[in-house]
Amino acid sequence: MLSLSIYFKYLAVMALVTYLLRALPFVLVKKKITNVYIRSFLEYIPYGVLAAMTFPAVFTSAGGVIPSLAGMTVALILAYRRKGLLTVAIGAVALAAIVTLIL
Amino acid sequence: MEQNFTKGLRDGIPICLGYLSVSFTFGLLGVGMGLSWWQATLISLTNVTSAGQFAGLTLMMEGGALIEMVIAQFFINLRYLLMSISLTQKVDERFRGISRWILAMGVTDEIFAVAMSQEKPVSKRYFTGLFLTPYLGWGIGTLAGALLGEIVPDGVAEIFGIAIYGMFLAIIIPKARDSHPVLEVVLIAAILSCVIYYVPFIHLSSGLSITLCAVVAAAYGAWRHPLPAEPEEDDAGTVPSADNDMQAVNITKEVHHA
Numbered sequence: 099m100l101s102l103s104i105y106f107k108y109l110a111v112m113a114l115v116t117y118l119l120r121a122l123p124f125v126l127v128k129k130k131i132t133n134v135y136i137r138s139f140l141e142y143i144p145y146g147v148l149a150a151m152t153f154p155a156v157f158t159s160a161g162g163v164i165p166s167l168a169g170m171t172v173a174l175i176l177a178y179r180r181k182g183l184l185t186v187a188i189g190a191v192a193l194a195a196i197v198t199l200i201l
Numbered sequence: 202m203e204q205n206f207t208k209g210l211r212d213g214i215p216i217c218l219g220y221l222s223v224s225f226t227f228g229l230l231g232v233g234m235g236l237s238w239w240q241a242t243l244i245s246l247t248n249v250t251s252a253g254q255f256a257g258l259t260l261m262m263e264g265g266a267l268i269e270m271v272i273a274q275f276f277i278n279l280r281y282l283l284m285s286i287s288l289t290q291k292v293d294e295r296f297r298g299i300s301r302w303i304l305a306m307g308v309t310d311e312i313f314a315v316a317m318s319q320e321k322p323v324s325k326r327y328f329t330g331l332f333l334t335p336y337l338g339w340g341i342g343t344l345a346g347a348l349l350g351e352i353v354p355d356g357v358a359e360i361f362g363i364a365i366y367g368m369f370l371a372i373i374i375p376k377a378r379d380s381h382p383v384l385e386v387v388l389i390a391a392i393l394s395c396v397i398y399y400v401p402f403i404h405l406s407s408g409l410s411i412t413l414c415a416v417v418a419a420a421y422g423a424w425r426h427p428l429p430a431e432p433e434e435d436d437a438g439t440v441p442s443a444d445n446d447m448q449a450v451n452i453t454k455e456v457h458h459a
Contacts, residue, residue, distance in 0.1 A: 113247035121305035138423035146415030149390035177374035190367035
């Protein structure tokens with residue numbers, strides 16, 4: 099369990115960084131970014147972050163490796179078919195749960 | 202077309218519905234990973250961002266260093282910086298001062314996209330309405346998921362760990378399917394991340410590893426597949442939303458491969 103003081107430290111850091119990223123440019127910046135490389139970098143960053151967070155963590159994310167890989171496979175298929183976030187998440191959990199029960 | 206508070210509230214309803222399901226998952230997961238219901242809800246009410254919250258939750262429960270939290274949040278949410286800059290070009294002249302400090306909380310992917318699609322300059326009343334409905338949805342969805350999560354037994358909760366990554370895949374895969382540059386960025390980041398994790402003599406904390414992988418992959422993407430220059434600002438309402446940028450990525454790809 100997380101102690102309350104540690105929880106509030108994390109919370110403050112998360113909220114502050116996220117807020118300042120939104121507020122500072124909104125209040126201060128008057129011009130647009132025209133540099134195409136900076137704009138492209140910012141465009142690609144979220145996908146790099148999400149991919150690096152997902153792999154290799156997803157391989158053990160449902161406990162054991164086999165349920166995790168089964169859930170990941172379902173998630174990949176559903177995501178490829180453009181299903182919504184919740185559908186993909188539930189699909190992955192459902193198969194991971196079924197495989198865990200069988201094993 | 203009048204552009205007031207009520208219209209903002211109305212325009213926010215579709216966003217609100219989308220947010221309910223995502224934040225419900227966050228609440229369920231937060232409690233599954235060990236937070237109490239009010240802790241999960243408070244994160245949603247103070248952050249109002251999906252990927253950043255899920256990443257923050259992971260770092261929180263793994264006991265990551267605070268500096269890792271700063272770095273992860275900074276890079277995951279860096280896109281808001283761009284959106285906020287774009288939004289300064291779109292709001293009317295009375296939307297300034299303290300209202301900008303407060304309403305900056307409402308800069309999310311979806312609210313930004315709807316605000317930028319308005320024909321007229323965006324007033325602070327309209328933006329307040331446009332922020333309020335999704336914000337309520339985000340909070341209520343989290344609370345509902347968290348309360349349900351409290352009654353789910355512990356052993357079951359572990360399996361829910363995969364839900365986060367399922368959501369991440371649901372964000373990444375459709376974009377990677379549409380855009381070859383995004384696919385390259387995703388593959389580079391994923392492979393590099395696995396190398397750092399599995400090669401025994403490399404020791405990096407998860408936060409730093411994620412940052413390094415993402416920066417390398419995005420820098421490669423920007424270098425090899427820069428987006429085309431933005432169109433001129435003559436006609437309001439044509440400033441690229443995230444989707445338009447993705448179309449731009451596709452166009453770039455075709456040009457590169459032509």
